[in-house]
Amino acid sequence: MGFMSRYRNHLLLMVLGIAIFANTMDAERLYSWDDNRYLEENEMVRKFQIGKILTEPYFGGYMPITLLSFALEHKFWGLQPNGYHIVNVILHALNGLLVFLLLERITNRRLVAMIGSVLFIVHPVQVESVAWISERKNLLSMLFFLTAFLLHIKHRRKNRRLWQVFSWLCYLFAVLAKPIVVGAPLLFLVYDRYFEKVKWRQCLTTALPYAAIALFGSITILATSAKVGGIKS
Numbered sequence: 001m002g003f004m005s006r007y008r009n010h011l012l013l014m015v016l017g018i019a020i021f022a023n024t025m026d027a028e029r030l031y032s033w034d035d036n037r038y039l040e041e042n043e044m045v046r047k048f049q050i051g052k053i054l055t056e057p058y059f060g061g062y063m064p065i066t067l068l069s070f071a072l073e074h075k076f077w078g079l080q081p082n083g084y085h086i087v088n089v090i091l092h093a094l095n096g097l098l099v100f101l102l103l104e105r106i107t108n109r110r111l112v113a114m115i116g117s118v119l120f121i122v123h124p125v126q127v128e129s130v131a132w133i134s135e136r137k138n139l140l141s142m143l144f145f146l147t148a149f150l151l152h153i154k155h156r157r158k159n160r161r162l163w164q165v166f167s168w169l170c171y172l173f174a175v176l177a178k179p180i181v182v183g184a185p186l187l188f189l190v191y192d193r194y195f196e197k198v199k200w201r202q203c204l205t206t207a208l209p210y211a212a213i214a215l216f217g218s219i220t221i222l223a224t225s226a227k228v229g230g231i232k233s
Contacts, residue, residue, distance in 0.1 A: 009114060013100055017093025017121045024131040025089060029081045034059070034134040038070060040079055045071045062220040065144075065177040066137040084133045091139040092130045096121035098146035105153050106195065137178035144174035145181045152188055156196045168209045179217030185210035 004011070029035035037059055039045060044052045045067060053067045070084075077083035100117035104110055120126075129138040148170035155163035174181045189207045192198040198206075 009100065009110070010097055013097050013114075013117055013121065014093045016118065017096040018089055020122055021089045021092060021126075021130045025085045026082060027085055027131060029079075029084075030132055030134075033132060035081075035132070038067075038134040039074070039084075042067070042070070045074050048075065057220070057224040061137075061178070061224050063137050063176065063178055065173055066140055069136060069140060081133065084136070085131075088130050088133065088136060088139060091136070091143055092121070092126060095139065095142050095146060098143065098150065102146055102149055102153075105150065106191070138180070140177035141174045141179075141181055144170045144177060145184060148174060148184075149187070149191075153191070156192065156198070164206070168213065171210055172213050175213055175217035179221050182214040182217040182221070185214050 029039065042058065043049065044056070044058065048071045050068070050071070053071060054064045058067060069087075073083055073087065096117050099120045100113050103113035103116045107113060129135045148167045151163050151167035151170060155161070155167060171181070171184065174184070185207050188210055189203055192203040192206060193200065
């Protein structure tokens with residue numbers, strides 16, 4: 001089987017993900033929302049202050065992975081919005097592909113996985129996350145969460161501890177991109193118990209590192225949102 005035949009669905013999903021939001025690639029920064037706050041007014045990003053990015057909250061949240069991505073891109077295209085929009089579109093397409101891989105592994109039905117991933121890619125709810133530069137945090141958090149879930153499944157089926165460690169690490173990155181995924185340990189727990197038929201004790205033992213990471217993310221939400229609101233005058 002050739003490369004194109006083997007990965008045809010994967011390539012089609014990537015093309016769809018890029019094509020559906022291609023018209024956002026030449027968009028401007030949305031000044032009425034947070035794009036100016038995260039880029040133009042963000043000294044940590046503009047001056048590539050890695051120490052502060054990793055240790056200090058910003059604008060009501062602790063999201064060092066997201067800010068680090070902005071800081072790296074600022075080195076390449078400064079405040080020009082096109083590069084940031086292009087990266088957002090590519091990340092969205094990758095997330096669509098990861099949704100396909102996840103559904104395929106859980107259901108073992110390629111058609112179901114294809115339909116689910118297409119709906120994920122084209123659904124209007126995605127517009128905000130893709131077209132709004134500062135919503136990069138949603139895209140990165142989803143990227144690392146889906147990767148963590150796929151690695152978790154691989155660990156269960158291959159019984160290799162290393163995949164589990166990588167899964168924990170990716171979940172940590174997801175929380176550090178945006179701690180919206182703090183409820184994910186329940187999904188890992190449900191998958192282990194009802195799809196892989198793992199005993200409860202083993203399920204809970206595996207879930208503990210995920211729960212610890214989620215607790216850390218929850219604490220950052222409470223600590224940072226208490227100081228700074230999400231609305232700019």
